Amino acid sequence: xxxxxxxxxxxxxxxxxxxxxxxxxxxxxxxxxxxxxxxxxxxxxxxxxxxxxxxxxxxxxxxxxxxxxxxxxxxxxxxxxxxxxxxxxxxxxxxxxxxxxxxxxxxxxxxxxxxxxxxxxxxxxxxxxxxxxxxxxxxxxxxxxxxxxxxxxxxxxxx
Amino acid sequence: xxxxxxxxxxxxxxxxxxxxxxxxxxxxxxxxxxxxxxxxxxxxxxxxxxxxxxxxxxxxxxxxxxxxxxxxxxxxxxxxxxxxxxxxxxxxxxxxxxxxxxxxxxxxxxxxxxxxxxxxxxxxxxxxxxxxxxxxxxxxxxxxxxxxxxxxxxxxxxx
Amino acid sequence: xxxxxxxxxxxxxxxxxxxxxxxxxxxxxxxxxxxxxxxxxxxxxxxxxxxxxxxxxxxxxxxxxxxxxxxxxxxxxxxxxxxxxxxxxxxxxxxxxxxxxxxxxxxxxxxxxxxxxxxxxxxxxxxxxxxxxxxxxxxxxxxxxxxxxxxxxxxxxxx
Amino acid sequence: xxxxxxxxxxxxxxxxxxxxxxxxxxxxxxxxxxxxxxxxxxxxxxxxxxxxxxxxxxxxxxxxxxxxxxxxxxxxxxxxxxxxxxxxxxxxxxxxxxxxxxxxxxxxxxxxxxxxxxxxxxxxxxxxxxxxxxxxxxxxxxxxxxxxxxxxxxxxxxx
Amino acid sequence: xxxxxxxxxxxxxxxxxxxxxxxxxxxxxxxxxxxxxxxxxxxxxxxxxxxxxxxxxxxxxxxxxxxxxxxxxxxxxxxxxxxxxxxxxxxxxxxxxxxxxxxxxxxxxxxxxxxxxxxxxxxxxxxxxxxxxxxxxxxxxxxxxxxxxxxxxxxxxxx
Amino acid sequence: xxxxxxxxxxxxxxxxxxxxxxxxxxxxxxxxxxxxxxxxxxxxxxxxxxxxxxxxxxxxxxxxxxxxxxxxxxxxxxxxxxxxxxxxxxxxxxxxxxxxxxxxxxxxxxxxxxxxxxxxxxxxxxxxxxxxxxxxxxxxxxxxxxxxxxxxxxxxxxx
Numbered sequence: 001x002x003x004x005x006x007x008x009x010x011x012x013x014x015x016x017x018x019x020x021x022x023x024x025x026x027x028x029x030x031x032x033x034x035x036x037x038x039x040x041x042x043x044x045x046x047x048x049x050x051x052x053x054x055x056x057x058x059x060x061x062x063x064x065x066x067x068x069x070x071x072x073x074x075x076x077x078x079x080x081x082x083x084x085x086x087x088x089x090x091x092x093x094x095x096x097x098x099x100x101x102x103x104x105x106x107x108x109x110x111x112x113x114x115x116x117x118x119x120x121x122x123x124x125x126x127x128x129x130x131x132x133x134x135x136x137x138x139x140x141x142x143x144x145x146x147x148x149x150x151x152x153x154x155x156x157x158x159x
Numbered sequence: 160x161x162x163x164x165x166x167x168x169x170x171x172x173x174x175x176x177x178x179x180x181x182x183x184x185x186x187x188x189x190x191x192x193x194x195x196x197x198x199x200x201x202x203x204x205x206x207x208x209x210x211x212x213x214x215x216x217x218x219x220x221x222x223x224x225x226x227x228x229x230x231x232x233x234x235x236x237x238x239x240x241x242x243x244x245x246x247x248x249x250x251x252x253x254x255x256x257x258x259x260x261x262x263x264x265x266x267x268x269x270x271x272x273x274x275x276x277x278x279x280x281x282x283x284x285x286x287x288x289x290x291x292x293x294x295x296x297x298x299x300x301x302x303x304x305x306x307x308x309x310x311x312x313x314x315x316x317x318x
Numbered sequence: 319x320x321x322x323x324x325x326x327x328x329x330x331x332x333x334x335x336x337x338x339x340x341x342x343x344x345x346x347x348x349x350x351x352x353x354x355x356x357x358x359x360x361x362x363x364x365x366x367x368x369x370x371x372x373x374x375x376x377x378x379x380x381x382x383x384x385x386x387x388x389x390x391x392x393x394x395x396x397x398x399x400x401x402x403x404x405x406x407x408x409x410x411x412x413x414x415x416x417x418x419x420x421x422x423x424x425x426x427x428x429x430x431x432x433x434x435x436x437x438x439x440x441x442x443x444x445x446x447x448x449x450x451x452x453x454x455x456x457x458x459x460x461x462x463x464x465x466x467x468x469x470x471x472x473x474x475x476x477x
Numbered sequence: 478x479x480x481x482x483x484x485x486x487x488x489x490x491x492x493x494x495x496x497x498x499x500x501x502x503x504x505x506x507x508x509x510x511x512x513x514x515x516x517x518x519x520x521x522x523x524x525x526x527x528x529x530x531x532x533x534x535x536x537x538x539x540x541x542x543x544x545x546x547x548x549x550x551x552x553x554x555x556x557x558x559x560x561x562x563x564x565x566x567x568x569x570x571x572x573x574x575x576x577x578x579x580x581x582x583x584x585x586x587x588x589x590x591x592x593x594x595x596x597x598x599x600x601x602x603x604x605x606x607x608x609x610x611x612x613x614x615x616x617x618x619x620x621x622x623x624x625x626x627x628x629x630x631x632x633x634x635x636x
Numbered sequence: 637x638x639x640x641x642x643x644x645x646x647x648x649x650x651x652x653x654x655x656x657x658x659x660x661x662x663x664x665x666x667x668x669x670x671x672x673x674x675x676x677x678x679x680x681x682x683x684x685x686x687x688x689x690x691x692x693x694x695x696x697x698x699x700x701x702x703x704x705x706x707x708x709x710x711x712x713x714x715x716x717x718x719x720x721x722x723x724x725x726x727x728x729x730x731x732x733x734x735x736x737x738x739x740x741x742x743x744x745x746x747x748x749x750x751x752x753x754x755x756x757x758x759x760x761x762x763x764x765x766x767x768x769x770x771x772x773x774x775x776x777x778x779x780x781x782x783x784x785x786x787x788x789x790x791x792x793x794x795x
Numbered sequence: 796x797x798x799x800x801x802x803x804x805x806x807x808x809x810x811x812x813x814x815x816x817x818x819x820x821x822x823x824x825x826x827x828x829x830x831x832x833x834x835x836x837x838x839x840x841x842x843x844x845x846x847x848x849x850x851x852x853x854x855x856x857x858x859x860x861x862x863x864x865x866x867x868x869x870x871x872x873x874x875x876x877x878x879x880x881x882x883x884x885x886x887x888x889x890x891x892x893x894x895x896x897x898x899x900x901x902x903x904x905x906x907x908x909x910x911x912x913x914x915x916x917x918x919x920x921x922x923x924x925x926x927x928x929x930x931x932x933x934x935x936x937x938x939x940x941x942x943x944x945x946x947x948x949x950x951x952x953x954x
Contacts, residue, residue, distance in 0.1 A: 011378055012213040012287070016402035018342060018421045024654060054171040054852055060647055061711045061856050062234050068707055068715055069232075071386055073279055074286050075221050075379045079386055079399050081715050083743060084652035103654045107401060111293075112286050119278045119297075120232055127233050127271050128171070134270075134302055134313050138278075141297040143289075154293050170855055175879035177819060177898045183495060213375055219488055220379050220552045227548055227556055230863055234856045238863055238876050240556050242584060243493035262495045266878060329696055330531040330605070334720035336660060336739045372489040380552050389704055391546075391597055392604050393539050393697045397704055397717050425719060429611075430604050437596045437615075438550055445551050445589050446489070448620075452588075452631050456596075456618040461611055472611050501813060534690055537806055538697050538870045545866055545874055558874050560902060561811035580813045648849040648923070690807040698870050709864075709915055710922050711857050747929075748922050755914045755933075756868055763869050763907050764807070770906075770938055770949050774914075777933040779925075790929050 014076045017107040025148030026103045029114035031122045031141040035095040036133045043091060055128045059098070060087045063121030067102055070116045080106040082113065087121060098122055099144070109149050115141065173235045176266040184307030185262045188273035190281045190300040194254040195292045202250060214287045218257070219246045222280030226261055229275040239265040241272065246280060257281055258303070268308050274300065332394045338425040343466030346419045347432035349440045349459040353413040354451045361409060373446045377416070378405045381439030385420055388434040398424040400431065405439060416440055417462070427467050433459065491553045494584040502625030503580045506591035508599045508618040512572040513610045520568060532605045536575070537564045540598030544579055547593040557583040559590065564598060575599055576621070586626050592618065650712045656743040661784030664737045665750035667758045667777040671731040672769045679727060691764045695734070695757040696723045702756030703738055706749045716742040718749065723757060734758055735780070745785050751777065809871045812902040820943030821898045824909035826917045826936040830890040831928045838886060850923045854893070855882045858916030862897055865911040875901040877908065882916060893917055894939070904944050910936065 064085050071079040084103040089096055100117035102110040122138045129136060145155045223244050230238040243262040248255055259276035261269040281297045288295060304314045382403050389397040402421040407414055418435035420428040440456045447454060463473045541562050548556040561580040566573055577594035579587040599615045606613060622632045700721050707715040720739040725732055736753040738746040758774045765772060781791045859880050866874040879898040884891055895912035897905040917933045924931060940950045 011405070011407075012217045012375060013378070013405070014382055014400070014403045016404075016421065018401035018423065057648060057849055057852050058171045058234055058856055060649070061853055062232065064650055065708070065711055065860075066232060072383070073221065073225060073228075073232075074283055075217055075383055077286060078401065079715075081399070081717070081742070082650070083654035083714065085650045086652070087647070087649070089647075103652065105654065106399070111289060112282065115285060115297075116282055119282060122300075123271065123275055123278060124233055126274060127236060130270060130302075131310075134305075135315065136301070138274075138300040139298045141281075141300075142295070143293055146293075151290075156294065170882070170884075171852060172855070172882070173859055173877070173880045175881070175898065177878035177900065216372055216375050216489060217379055219490070220376055223491055224383075224549070224552055231860070234860055237878065240558070240583070240876070241491070242495035242555065244491045245493070246488070246490070248488075262493065264495065265876070329723070329725075330535045330693060331696070331723070332700055332718070332721045334722070334739065336719035336741065376489045376552055380550065384550060387550075390701070391539065391543060391550075392601055393535055393701055395604060396719065399717070424717070429607060430600065433603060433615075434600055437600060440618075441589065441593055441596060442551055444592060445554060448588060449628075452620055452623075453633065454619070456592075457616045459599075459615040459618075460613070461607075464611075469608075474612065531693055534693050534807060535697055537808070538694055541809055542701075542867070542870055558876070558901070559809070560813035560873065562809045563811075564806070564808070566806075580811065582813065648853045694807045694870055698868065702868060705868075709857065709861060709868075710919055711853055713922060747925060748918065751921060751933075752918055755918060758936075759907065759911055759914060760869055762910060763872060766906060766938075767946075770941075771951065772937070774910075774936040775934045777917075777936075778931070779929055782929075787926075792930065 012076060017078060020107040022105055022107050023148055024103065024105050025109045026101065027110045027114040027146040028099060028101045028144040029118040029142065030097060030099050030144045031118045032092065032097050032139050033095045033122050033125050034137045034139060035129055036135065037094060039129050039132055040091065040094060055125060056089050058128060059089065059121040059124040062124040063087055063100055063117040066120030067100065067113045067117035070113045073116060074112050077112050078108050080104045080108065080110060085117060096125065109146055111143055111146055115143060171235065176237060179266040181264060181266050182307055183262065183264050184268045185260065186269045186273040186305040187258060187260045187303040188277040188300065189256065189258050189303045190277045191251065191256050191298050192254045192281050192284050193296045193298060194288055195294065196253060198288050198291055199250065199253060214284060215248050217287060218248065218280040218283040221283040222246055222259055222276040225279030226259065226272045226276035229272045232275060233271050236271050237267050239263045239267065239269060239272065244276060255284065268305055270302055270305055274302065330394065335396060335425040340423055340425050341466055342421065342423050343427045344419065344421045345428045345432040345464040346417060346462040347436040347460065348415060348417050348462045349436045350410065350415050350457050351413045351440050351443050352455045352457060353447055354453065355412060357447050357450055358409065358412060373443060374407050376446060377407065377439040377442040380442040381405055381418055381435040384438030385418065385431045385435035388431045391434060392430050395430050396426050398422045398426065398428060403435060414443065427464055429461055429464055433461065489553060494555060497584040499582055499584050500625055501580065501582050502586045503578065504587045504591040504623040505576060505578045505621040506595040506619065507574060507576050507621045508595045509569065509574050509616050510572045510599050510602050511614045511616060512606055513612065514571060516606050516609055517568065517571060532602060533566050535605060536566065536598040536601040539601040540564055540577055540594040543597030544577065544590045544594035547590045550593060551589050554589050555585050557581045557585065557587060562594060573602065586623055588620055588623055592620065648712060653714060653743040658741055658743050659784055660739065660741050661745045662737065662739045663745060663747045663750040663782040664735060664780040665754040665778065666733060666735045666780045667754045668728065668733050668775050669731045669758050669761050670773045670775060671765055672771065673730060675765050675768055676727065676730060691761060692725050694764060695725065695760040698760040699723055699736055699753040699757030703736065703749045703753035706752040709752060710748050713748050714744050716740045716744065716746060721753060732761065745782055747779055747782055751779065807871060812873060815902040817900055817902050818943055819898065819900050820904045821896065822905045822909040822941040823894060823896045823939040824913040824937065825892060825894050825939045826913045827887065827892050827934050828890045828917050828920050829932045829934060830924055831930065832889060834924050834927055835886065835889060850920060851884050853923060854884065854916040854919040857919040858882055858895055858912040861915030862895065862908045862912035865908045868911060869907050872907050873903050875899045875903065875905060880912060891920065904941055906938055906941055910938065
């Protein structure tokens with residue numbers, strides 16, 4: 001499809017999905033947060049009193065709540081019953097990689113929910129670490145894969 | 160400051176700002192959205208019936224509402240009265256660059272509001288263009304500058 | 319039906335729809351905004367830089383978000399998955415007419431969603447124009463039609 | 478002032494109030510709800526078990542919550558600390574008149590809060606009565622008066 | 637089941653319900669509010685102008701809105717379409733007892749919705765009475781019963 | 796003061812605080828959650844992979860977000876800028892005790908914010924543990940102390 005799905009006669013508009021069948025759909029989004037060596041070094045220690053637990057868990061919770069709240073953030077997103085939402089946060093040389101997977105049974109996909117959840121988790125990590133490094137960069141937020149829906153499945157090439 | 164401001168005894172926690180003075184603070188965040196040549200070409204036409212108006216304006220509105228809603232999205236963000244919020248969206252070779260500037264008079268800064276506003280605007284552009292290109296990437300979301308507050312002003316080197 | 323559906327033993331209460339079948343339902347609401355000749359004259363120019371685009375599009379977006387948020391605004395409204403929401407905004411001698419159409423597949427109707435969406439769009443137009451005319455009047459907000467549900471279809475006489 | 482305060486270079490935008498002084502501001506908005514004789518007759522009985530209590534009180538509560546939530550509904554409204562919000566609901570021949578008064582100490586006015594509160598209260602009355610009369614009309618929502626702010630006080634002529 | 641359903645590899649997480657069947661589920665929660673003799677005595681008079689109507693009705697409305705908003709309050713709660721929500725508030729020697737019943741057709745239960753609704757109603761009663769007695773206690777908030785779902789029905793022993 | 800502050804002529808209403816001075820105010824609320832021996836025993840292990848970290852931290856985050864959201868939950872609560880919010884969660888024989896402390900600089904107190912934060916944290920613990928014990932009881936939610944405001948400081952006797 002090569003047109004803007006949200007534009008009707010020059011006015012933005014919600015896409016009508018009332019005639020579409022409801023089926024299972026999933027989406028996975030990914031984002032990287034470049035924290036810098038100083039902060040990453042603090043993640044070595046896995047003790048409960050250490051920072052990793054709270055930072056990562058706070059990001060997971062903020063991301064999960066954002067996934068459920070996506071339709072209130074993105075003007076033309078449809079409200080969908082989120083049946084699953086999971087996060088995978090893994091360390092990388094100078095930072096972390098956040099993956100957000102979302103599943104629903106509905107008439108439209110959950111790409112925006114996965115993208116929004118990953119973004120909110122990354123912003124939360126930024127918020128909890130920014131006092132130590134104002135140069136943190138949230139980069140390459142993108143869709144990794146989606147399943148379900150008439151446009152078929154999708155998997156990012158480099159993924 | 161080289162510690163986690165949100166961790167107290169291993170538990171995440173809001174930072175106590177009750178003893179801080181209230182003064183004017185601003186923050187600017189920036190993000191790039193790589194849309195691809197196909198979508199960018201559609202932005203040439205500036206006619207009201209064309210897509211650019213709605214896509215960009217929808218992003219500005221979603222970003223502005225997200226700025227006001229930041230404290231509800233980021234667990235330990237303080238609620239602040241947003242006195243100004245402006246967006247500057249400019250075309251780039253293969254996409255667009257979004258700048259979000261926020262101003263307040265308060266006891267803590269608006270970095271998170273600017274970062275969240277830029278992220279929400281980028282996610283909205285993604286939502287309105289994703290039917291044409293699932294490979295859109297939202298990249299390099301970062302703080303460009305901040306003013307006000309005891310930690311002083313900040314300006315990103317490369318900015 | 320000639321009784322108050324929300325009153326049970328003198329206490330307000332949500333209507334129990336758990337035993338009702340789920341089917342397609344639509345509703346259309348309409349409202350007029352009397353802006354005055356001065357503001358209407360500014361709507362002549364359709365150029366993207368002109369006011370009409372932003373004012374109307376901002377109203378459409380605010381209305382769409384309000385439609386999705388209706389159950390959080392009206393105490394005894396049920397939460398419904400909004401499958402479509404469209405706005406039609408047309409000029410009138412001294413102002414504009416806003417029509418909001420909503421569709422869902424659910425156990426209860428979307429009259430309140432359509433009415434709330436039209437009201438939010440009108441309030442947004444008011445907000446963006448009030449600096450020019452404090453005498454703007456939002457008038458005759460009403461239901462134009464509804465389909466689906468056991469109470470049958472409805473169409474306003476004068477519509 | 479005879480221009481659109483929310484339009485900057487053809488893009489909608491929040492008005493910058495950061496340089497404005499903070500002072501006390503009030504606003505009163507009014508709206509009429511034409512319910513029809515059948516419903517109005519049910520309002521005669523003031524007994525606690527009767528409908529009036531719940532309907533009117535539910536409207537007052539929904540209106541009060543909407544006043545506090547205005548900045549989340551109207552895209553370019555500023556967030557303000559609501560210091561007072563009161564409703565006056567009086568019977569009229571074929572319906573009721575709702576007045577909503579709001580007060581704040583801030584850098585911008587509360588006209589939108591008063592207008593939004595009156596609209597939400599009227600929509601709630603509509604919701605609780607619509608099963609009895611689908612022809613209910615919410616009409617003539619307008620600003621009755623405002624005080625405070627550099628644009629000075631305002632009082633509707635016919636008020 | 638004797639494990640933490642929300643913990644996966646030490647990270648909190650939403651429970652995946654996508655493979656579960658959707659069926660009717662109900663839950664009832666109860667809470668007591670000890671108001672003290674002074675406040676209870678004011679509840680004798682049932683006249684519409686008396687306090688009981690407003691206090692109780694405000695609590696019912698706040699509780700109903702909280703039930704619909706539960707998934708936004710409890711991080712790992714699923715969003716469910718609330719098909720019914722009813723409150724029963726009865727006087728007790730030194731206070732009141734609040735019962736909240738919720739019904740849905742969904743893939744997971746509404747225990748949290750019933751618990752959250754009862755809690756919000758109790759907090760609202762507290763808010764409206766606290767000026768008269770700062771020693772009000774909200775006690776014994778618990779689940780009374782639930783039906784539907786593979787874990788079967790439940791009824792509290794002492795209930 | 797021995798009257799209902801929220802009742803005006805039999806209608807619930809927000810208290811007018813516009814004439815009150817703004818000063819620092821704090822409040823502490825406490826609640827107990829009786830989890831039962833089985834669940835408490837699982838709290839022994841403090842390892843990051845154990846349940847305690849996540850359960851407690853999720854409760855702290857949900858409580859903090861609820862504190863900021865109190866005015867949207869309790870109909871006549873004023874919106875206040877939360878300057879601090881901290882939780883103290885300690886084990887007890889058969890469960891845990893949650894303390895929530897809130898601070899603001901405003902025209903009215905934060906008792907409701909502290910009470911709501913403690914309630915949301917307790918409900919979250921309940922949600923994360925309920926699969927193991929449906930008999931969990933949230934009990935004795937009350938105000939422990941408050942400072943600031945013309946009604947003076949308060950400290951619960953038994954506290």
